[in-house]
Amino acid sequence: MPEKESLKRNIHSELALFSNYLKRQGLKITNQRLLVAEKIFNETSHFTVDSLADSLKDRKGEISRATIYRIISLLIGSGQLTEHNFGENMKYYEHSHSSEHHDHIVCLDCRRIDEFVAPNIEKIQEKVAEENNYILTEHSLILYGNCKLLKEKGSCPRKNQDTGKF
Amino acid sequence: MPEKESLKRNIHSELALFSNYLKRQGLKITNQRLLVAEKIFNETSHFTVDSLADSLKDRKGEISRATIYRIISLLIGSGQLTEHNFGENMKYYEHSHSSEHHDHIVCLDCRRIDEFVAPNIEKIQEKVAEENNYILTEHSLILYGNCKLLKEKGSCPRKNQDTGKF
DNA sequence: TTTGATGCAAAACGTTTGCACGGCA
DNA sequence: TGCCGTGCAAACGTTTTGCATCAAA
Numbered sequence: 001m002p003e004k005e006s007l008k009r010n011i012h013s014e015l016a017l018f019s020n021y022l023k024r025q026g027l028k029i030t031n032q033r034l035l036v037a038e039k040i041f042n043e044t045s046h047f048t049v050d051s052l053a054d055s056l057k058d059r060k061g062e063i064s065r066a067t068i069y070r071i072i073s074l075l076i077g078s079g080q081l082t083e084h085n086f087g088e089n090m091k092y093y094e095h096s097h098s099s100e101h102h103d104h105i106v107c108l109d110c111r112r113i114d115e116f117v118a119p120n121i122e123k124i125q126e127k128v129a130e131e132n133n134y135i136l137t138e139h140s141l142i143l144y145g146n147c148k149l150l151k152e153k154g155s156c157p158r159k160n161q162d163t164g165k166f
Numbered sequence: 167m168p169e170k171e172s173l174k175r176n177i178h179s180e181l182a183l184f185s186n187y188l189k190r191q192g193l194k195i196t197n198q199r200l201l202v203a204e205k206i207f208n209e210t211s212h213f214t215v216d217s218l219a220d221s222l223k224d225r226k227g228e229i230s231r232a233t234i235y236r237i238i239s240l241l242i243g244s245g246q247l248t249e250h251n252f253g254e255n256m257k258y259y260e261h262s263h264s265s266e267h268h269d270h271i272v273c274l275d276c277r278r279i280d281e282f283v284a285p286n287i288e289k290i291q292e293k294v295a296e297e298n299n300y301i302l303t304e305h306s307l308i309l310y311g312n313c314k315l316l317k318e319k320g321s322c323p324r325k326n327q328d329t330g331k332f
Numbered sequence: 333t334t335t336g337a338t339g340c341a342a343a344a345c346g347t348t349t350g351c352a353c354g355g356c357a
Numbered sequence: 358t359g360c361c362g363t364g365c366a367a368a369c370g371t372t373t374t375g376c377a378t379c380a381a382a
Binding site: 193 | 360362
């Protein structure tokens, strides 16, 4: 797929989407909201509130954590942000691109998070839900393991640049 | 399967297993450890530290939360307890019976948690891990939805004894 | 001008830990 | 007796909230 180009283009339409959402809800379009939303739409991977706050520090006039949390709620409400629980004490977030649904595989060595798509699993999930008399609305599938390549090298360089967290 | 009978029998062997584990580790066998372990082995479903603490209140001499947390760690260490993240801020636990591995389906109406077994999914997971160059060590699959039966009845009675979460 | 948004600090929440006391081995 | 386990309260890390101030509409 065409990478950089379509990414840039999407950020504008994502911001427009978000603005429309705010208007529709009778909410105000503020600098903070646009700034945080843009930052999030530019993220290429999974992030935490902590890492987001860090990456926003250089912006003129820091944005408070309280505000970041509140904006994250809004973006989840607008359907543009997805929340993940990777078994830690803090939440991870991911810009929900309109692309295909995916699940995650997490390396227990270095906390690297990879994505994969498994249409077969999705189908079976539907069947399972049906069998159990549930109407399926969402799911969370996380695989945990160790990257083979890292194993070969002994351990991962990222393992030691540890933030203390994942 | 034969229900009540085998359950009772298992609790004794589970307690023996736990005692042996403690001895092997050079740890002491205390009243609190036996009491909490027994309570957990008697649980038929998923529970939280909160619900566990509640159900232990009537025992002579309450057991402190700190101790409960510490005993839970031990039971996870002995392989007799499994920790789950169901997307809430608190952890759920489940006595890991030696029975077949299962995954969970959670009702967003009433927080009911059902279990299911899907060997096909397990197989695909192995394949996915292989394709991504991971050695799979564990996984978490949670389906979220609404029980059909509850839908038919309008809503679930349990829905209103809400804890405010989910 | 009006009302909602922000920043700050404090609270909330589940969980962990330091420490003095108590009980198993 | 020695040493580990316990209970208490305080600490912790993440997230939420009350409130006075600020800015979008």
